[in-house]
């Protein structure tokens with residue numbers, strides 16, 4: 323063999339190796355929405371909501387019915403997801419050092435791409451490792467009434483222009499259906515507001531105060547939360563999700579047009595859910611199922627169709643991604659890969675799952691049982707989710723369940739230690755748990771009054787010269803609603 327032939331053959335072998343490499347490894351499209359409840363996909367049993375694109379994913383792949391987030395706030399949920407480590411192991415942002423998802427994907431030979439909501443709400447330091455990374459401006463994304471359009475347009479441009487030599491890992495961190503929720507009328511008009519059912523666990527007021535009733539999102543609605551008000555929130559929330567679904571559908575169609583759909587594993591999830599009227603709450607400051615759980619669908623080559631009741635944490639996605647692409651699972655991750663479930667080799671990969679919110683709630687689930695602890699008021703809830711999926715019947719004070727409560731509290735403490743969580747589950751001076759709608763309103767008014775006092779001090783002027791704060795959360799929400807009503811009236815007049 324002459325040298326030229328040898329070089330030519332070597333080049334051929336290399337080329338073959340690289341094309342085999344590219345075709346063997348699936349692309350990964352990771353769609354991650356913001357504040358989307360697990361029960362907001364039509365194909366999974368919500369008769370009201372319209373989500374054809376997500377339905378197609380749910381029918382194509384594996385649906386996880388019990389996926390939990392790790393801290394129902396944007397930043398903790400995303401930082402734990404991308405670092406694979408509990409939020410108690412770092413201050414606000416997980417370190418840029420390994421391990422993290424983009425570096426593992428880069429090293430596995432993937433072209434990594436990210437479009438994500440405002441960095442402060444995400445894994446700011448880790449995002450730097452994406453080869454193509456850009457943030458969405460939160461408010462821009464909400465301005466046009468087309469949820470998800472901007473990142474989907476960007477991703478389509480990227481997919482059309484790229485060489486297919488390497489597989490891709492595309493992460494789209496949408497900033498919807500997070501408020502402010504102002505979907506275009508074309509999405510709102512798909513629903514009759516009066517026909518939207520209230521959640522089975524709708525309440526006008528949360529039955530007790532555990533220190534979370536005036537946290538940001540709760541201020542989006544006044545107290546008590548009447549049926550009409552809650553229906554309006556749900557209507558706008560569903561409109562956002564339907565709009566988002568429309569643009570996700572465009573992206574899925576583009577993958578098909580480019581011949582990439584069959585070789586792309588699509589992972590759909592959200593950073594956490596939202597109350598939107600359940601349990602008398604509007605926001606995400608809680609550990610109930612509507613908020614602590616998140617939708618999770620994995621669909622694509624090699625993934626069987628089906629539903630899994632296995633307990634899953636968003637912490638489990640990093641090791642799962644690694645195993646999907648044949649990368650080593652880094653040492654020291656707090657989650658566990660769910661690939662054995664996807665491969666049909668296991669029914670479950672964990673016995674229990676932990677959830678938390680700030681310093682006001684901790685929860686643990688084992689099988690069908692879930693315990694929620696409110697340390698500021700020394701209160702415990704216990705639910706049997708098999709009989710009571712809506713979490714309405716607290717069994718914690720039942721004598722029959724005393725042993726279970728004791729063992730689950732001990733498990734919760736062990737999980738706290740394992741995950742580096744130092745919060746004490748008991749307060750020496752617990753706060754009173756009874757509260758009325760008027761008292762909550764007064765407390766919010768006082769928060770704004772304190773803000774006014776601080777502003778006067780900072781400006782060095784007497785308090786009476788400092789104007790009252792009118793730009794409150796609920797006033798902004800009311801202004802937005804008035805704007806949307808006016809838009810609707812204008813459209814009707816045309």
Ligand SMILES: [Ca+2]
Nearest residue numbers: 356357396593
């Ligand atoms: Ca969020």
